[in-house]
Amino acid sequence: MTPKVLVFDVNETLLDITALEPAFAKIFGDGGWVREWFGQLVTYSMTLTLSDVYTDFFSLGESVLRMLGDIHGVQITDDDLRAVRAGFATMPAHADVATGLAQLRDKGYRLVTLTNSPPSSGGETPLQRAGLGEFFEREFSVDTDRVFKPATTLYRHVAEQLGVEPSDCMMVAAHTWDTIGAQAAGFGGALILREGNAPLPAEGTPQPTVVASDLIDLVHQLHPAGPTVVREQAVGDTDDLPSLRSPTMRAIVIEKFGGLDSLIYTDIPKPLPKSGEVVIEVKGFGINHAEMHMRRGEWAEAAEVSGIECVGIVDSCPGGEFPLGAKVAALMGGLGRTINGSYAQYTRVRAANVAPIGSDLPWSQLAALPETYATAWTCLFRNLNLTSGQTLVIRGATSSFGQAAVKLAVNSGARVIATSRNADRFAMLEQLGAARVEIEATDLATRLAGGEPIDAVLDLVGNSTILDSLDMLRRGGSACLAGWLGGLDPIGDFNPLLRMASGVNLSFFGSFVFGNPGFPLSDVPLQEIARQVQDGELEAQPSRVFSFDEIREAHRVMEAGEAGGKMVVVID
Known part of the structure; x- marks a missing residue:
């Protein structure tokens, strides 16, 4: 079935009940x-419904x-009850x-929720507090019918209120009892495999229509899709006029979203010259976690x-921004996302995302520079304005x-x-x-207190440590x-007025x-960084070097956390 409406359970399916663990501890x-x-x-809750x-x-x-406290000889105080109730209403x-x-x-799916929780009285709902309220057309509560899930009347009532047939709906829940009840009412059922389910x-x-590891996996199963195909228009691609065929190149393409076997080798048209853009003969590229997520469809x-970066030689540049044959680096500008990236013999990118990197360094070392060093340099010397003699903390430094x-x-002379x-x-x-x-932990500020003043922090761990x-x-x-x-979970209840x-x-x-605009790649001194590497002032040896034919192994090493530094691929 292809549902029109997705009806989401809330507690544990969307909101994380492990946030209550400190209160229960x-x-x-x-x-x-x-x-x-x-x-x-x-x-x-089921017992009460069966008992009217x-x-x-x-x-x-x-x-x-309170019952569990009595069973196990633990006194439950009013403060305990308030803590659990508050935690239940504010789960992330x-x-x-x-x-x-x-x-x-x-x-294009209509999104609603159906929860056992009662409606909020005048304030924000738990979904709104978690920043999810904007996604939902309606938030249904069992309180209206005064029975708990998985009573089939609840699911049918939701369909009726939305003006659709039960068969147009799919219940999305982390609990099998919820999908069973929904399917008995004529819904489809999508089981999300949260921990313990x-x-x-x-x-x-009734078995779930779909079993998914999370909501992103659910998207892929409900709406099977692949990467965006960006192909050059074939010029005279016919057996009768072989001289007019578009030249082809060897490329690694994502055949479908998924595992290592999604990466396959094939011939596709070589990118054609275009004003304001540069066609680069790719000699090497770095391996980045973003590319793993792209391959998975995440x-x-x-x-x-x-491929979001590369180094190579200018093959064509109609606008004249770079001379033919020049050694260059390219980075971002939609590479690997909206336009074909660097996992190929040639790529084409906007001139603003290209920078000269003339050097006698081998391609393996040059390939380790663009994304990593351009980003690190910008963070340090543009965002943080780091100067010699300052003390800098780098979190996630390995x-x-x-x-x-x-x-x-x-x-640069920083400590x-x-x-x-x-x-x-x-x-x-x-x-x-x-x-x-220092060992990375969320109490680092306490451990550094009383020592030298900290001028700057580059935080690569993320939301869990930035405060x-x-x-x-x-x-x-x-x-x-x-x-x-450290993950993408949002910063909870961050109020700069009270917290900073x-x-x-x-x-x-x-x-x-x-x-x-405002962030040209030319702002980054990649040429100078390459000179420092060549002169031995800066070490930039890649941790692993792979051939073009070893892309699956490169991704395997990345996924296994075995990289140990910057990994690169070199095209002979």
Whole structure:
């Protein structure tokens, strides 16, 4: 079936109940008790419905919590009840939810919710507090019918209110009992495999129409799609006029979104010259996590030829911005996203996203520079305005981006404090020039307190640490958020008025802006960086070098977390 309406469960499907673990750890000594409590809450909600009795889900939750306390000899105080109720009303969204909902909405599905929770009285709903309210046409509560899911009347009532047939609807839930009830009412059922949930393989039981690992996977299964195909118009592509055929090139294309086997080798038309753009004969390119996400279909945009950066030789340049045969680097400008990228013998990119990089360095070393060093340099010397003698903290310093930032900062005369989650990597960071290395944790500001003033922080861990980064800065200091090694979960309840110290600065940088007005790639001294590498002033040796025929192995190493630095592919 192809649904028109997706009806989402809220608790655990969209909102993460593990956010309640600290409250349950305080009550029972173990945060894992939240699942015991939630399971009992669902059980007794069904019991009340079967017994023609009703009380709202929040009140029932408090009663179940008291019951568990009595069973296990734990006194439940009014403060405990308030903490759990407040936590239940302010749970954050799972990391995949906002992206998945946006993609489903963009595909044309109507999105609504059906929750066991009662409606909010005059204030924001839990979905609105989690930043998800904009995605939904309606938020239905079982409180209207005074029965709990999976009573079939609830699902039919939602379809009726929306003016559609039950067969036009699909229930999206992390609980098999919810999909069973919806399917018994004529809905389709999509089971989202949140932790602790799985299909019920019972004979005669409706099985989910779709089983998905998360909402992004659900998008792919409901709306099978592949990357955007960007092909040159064939000129005289006919057997009768072979001299007029468009020249072809070898390329690695994403045949479909998925695993390593999605990357295949084929011949496609070579990009043709175009005014304001540069055709580059690709000699090497870096391997980036963005390309892994594009291959999986987890990126908002993906061209069939991936690759967001390259180095090579100018093959054609109708506008004259670069001479033919010049060595250049190219970065972003839609590469691998909206236009074919660098996983090919040739690519074409806007001139604003190309920079000269004349050097006698081998292509393997030049290929390690563009994205990593352009981004690190911009963060350090444009966003943070780093100068010699300043003290800089680099969080997430063992990533290829982090290592490049350490090298550039040390070369500029800054004193670098670097962090890593792994103490085994300390020696490597010290060899790069870090004056001090610390274990990465959210209390780093406390551990650095009382020492030297911190002038700047380059935070590559992300939203989970940026507030701690702001806490460690001196007055006038700056933090730059430029990576998300710690995940994409949003910063909860961030109020600058209450949370930021006066006189500190927060900025953000994403390399996708290169080539846009105000961010020309020519602003980055890639030529000078290459000279420093060639003269031995800066070390930029790639951690692994692969041939063009080894792209699947390169992606495997990246996915396994075995890169150990910047990996590159060289085209002979």
